[in-house]
Amino acid sequence: xxxxxxxxxxxxxxxxxxxxxxxxxxxxxxxxxxxxxxxxxxxxxxxxxxxxxxxxxxxxxxxxxxxxxxxxxxxxxxxxxxxxxxxxxxxxxxxxxxxxxxxxxxxxxxxxxxxxxxxxxxxxxxxxxxxxxxxxxxxxxxxxxxxxxxxxxxxxxxxxxxxxxxxxxxxxxxxxxxxxxxxxxxxxxxxxxxxxxxxxxxxxxxxxxxxxxxxxxxxxxxxxxxxxxxxxxxxxxxxxxxxxxxxxxxxxxxxxxxxxxxxxxxxxxxxxxxxxxxxxxxxxxxxxxxxxxxxxxxxxxxxxxxxxxxxxxxxxxxxxxxxxxxxxxxxxxxxxxxxxxxxxxxxxxxx
Amino acid sequence: xxxxxxxxxxxxxxxxxxxxxxxxxxxxxxxxxxxxxxxxxxxxxxxxxxxxxxxxxxxxxxxxxxxxxxxxxxxxxxxxxxxxx
Numbered sequence: 001x002x003x004x005x006x007x008x009x010x011x012x013x014x015x016x017x018x019x020x021x022x023x024x025x026x027x028x029x030x031x032x033x034x035x036x037x038x039x040x041x042x043x044x045x046x047x048x049x050x051x052x053x054x055x056x057x058x059x060x061x062x063x064x065x066x067x068x069x070x071x072x073x074x075x076x077x078x079x080x081x082x083x084x085x086x087x088x089x090x091x092x093x094x095x096x097x098x099x100x101x102x103x104x105x106x107x108x109x110x111x112x113x114x115x116x117x118x119x120x121x122x123x124x125x126x127x128x129x130x131x132x133x134x135x136x137x138x139x140x141x142x143x144x145x146x147x148x149x150x151x152x153x154x155x156x157x158x159x160x161x162x163x164x165x166x167x168x169x170x171x172x173x174x175x176x177x178x179x180x181x182x183x184x185x186x187x188x189x190x191x192x193x194x195x196x197x198x199x200x201x202x203x204x205x206x207x208x209x210x211x212x213x214x215x216x217x218x219x220x221x222x223x224x225x226x227x228x229x230x231x232x233x234x235x236x237x238x239x240x241x242x243x244x245x246x247x248x249x250x251x252x253x254x255x256x257x258x259x260x261x262x263x264x265x266x267x268x269x270x271x272x273x274x275x276x277x278x279x280x281x282x283x284x285x286x287x288x289x290x291x292x293x294x295x296x297x298x299x300x301x302x303x304x305x306x307x308x309x310x311x312x313x314x315x316x317x318x319x320x321x322x323x324x325x326x327x328x329x330x331x332x333x334x335x336x337x338x339x340x341x342x343x344x345x346x347x348x349x350x351x
Numbered sequence: 352x353x354x355x356x357x358x359x360x361x362x363x364x365x366x367x368x369x370x371x372x373x374x375x376x377x378x379x380x381x382x383x384x385x386x387x388x389x390x391x392x393x394x395x396x397x398x399x400x401x402x403x404x405x406x407x408x409x410x411x412x413x414x415x416x417x418x419x420x421x422x423x424x425x426x427x428x429x430x431x432x433x434x435x436x
Binding site: 115123195218321 | 397421
């Protein structure tokens with residue numbers, strides 16, 4: 001019996017008791033994280049909290065634990081909530097929608113629908129074959145990775161509510177606008193013809209149907225394990241780089257070269273971000289350290305969005321259904337949206 | 352007794368492999384006489400109406416899609432095949 005099966009092989013009340021106990025443990029650990037490392041590293045070992053080594057090492061340990069706790073909490077919550085939605089339900093909601101409102105709905109549903117980019121191709125075929133316009137389908141496919149639960153968890157934990165809401169809002173606007181623009185370009189001609197020839201047969205199975213709370217919580221626990229196993233190397237590299245920048249990078253190096261004074265900074269950040277393949281967990285510790293060094297939030301959010309929204313593996317998958325012209329338009333329009341948002345935030349927010 | 356046709360739909364992601372392994376374990380445990388086939392072609396997958404992989408198809412009927420079930424859930428789904436076969 002796996003751990004998760006053992007957890008759920010109980011009465012329905014038992015499930016809630018366990019969930020409550022886990023939530024309490026989480027709060028205690030989260031509250032104890034900062035004081036514990038201060039005590040161990042500064043008081044016991046005697047590192048200097050203001051010095052390079054001390055602040056770098058403390059940043060590494062404190063941030064690793066904090067980010068791990070945030071990820072566990074948010075991934076669990078998001079998975080349980082998302083278990084009420086499914087791609088099948090989303091398609092039913094989008095069926096017969098015109099462009100415009102359809103794009104807005106698709107972007108919103110892209111955020112709340114449980115979706116793995118490994119399913120991007122069957123989902124694309126399923127949407128288009130069911131009559132959802134290509135532009136609306138693309139709004140969904142852009143929003144889904146762009147507004148990402150891991151990024152939301154970490155932004156909220158590291159920067160608070162304001163930047164998190166800006167990020168979610170900006171991601172939705174980019175997905176809607178990019179989908180509308182691509183729809184206007186009449187991109188149907190750049191979709192591989194077999195997509196339109198696919199005839200759907202058989203009963204659609206809704207994965208969200210007939211789940212108990214115990215099932216949903218098991219899915220949450222499983223998903224936490226799956227995501228942590230997948231992202232921990234990125235996370236550690238990101239935090240280590242963040243710690244190095246935090247402790248050793250000259251105080252004004254980044255601010256001088258990529259700060260508010262450099263008009264090309266956002267553009268460069270996005271161009272650097274697109275080919276980088278990482279995920280939000282690896283990027284955000286870096287973003288946090290760079291923000292401490294005086295880089296403006298707009299530049300950093302644009303960098304993060306470029307990294308998570310446009311990933312080479314997903315584009316290679318999508319090449320099966322989209323012709324190169326559409327892949328190029330997809331990347332170009334999305335990147336342009338991210339650049340625009342970066343400049344807008346820098347203008348409105350400052351550092 | 353006819354052989355049951357089981358298909359695992361999925362492009363070859365980790366979950367597809369997990370579902371295939373779990374299915375083989377379950378049919379072995381139940382003693383079902385079945386052929387297990389992997390389907391990786393996207394248009395065939397989409398034609399089943401499946402939009403989230405992996406999916407489990409038994410005798411051309413989609414029984415599950417979008418997640419890997421627990422071993423006990425999988426046995427529950429496949430148990431009727433023993434009686435029918």
